[in-house]
Amino acid sequence: MKRHPILIGLWVAVATFVLGRLWIARPDIGPSFPDWFAGWFLKVTGVTNQESAADAEALLLYGICFVVVSLGTWAVLRLTRKH
DSSP states (O other): OOOOHHHHHHHHHHHHHHHHHHHHHOGGGSOOOOHHHHHHHHHHHTOOSHHHHHHHHHHHHHHHHHHHHHHHHHHHHHHHOOO
């Protein structure tokens, strides 16, 4: 099976976006963060208002989704590769 890096990159981008939007729309499907982590993250990012907090939260969620999709894609490609 020939691998196409552009299609794999497109898959990772689209799947990350869809998973992130789903997680933002339905926060109960993903893990929730403890209060201490939320406080630490907001302090580190320098959030000063609600809009900045929402942007920081979205950035964190999309980052986590990117890691999840990338690891899942890597695992599937690794399992389906020919020896």
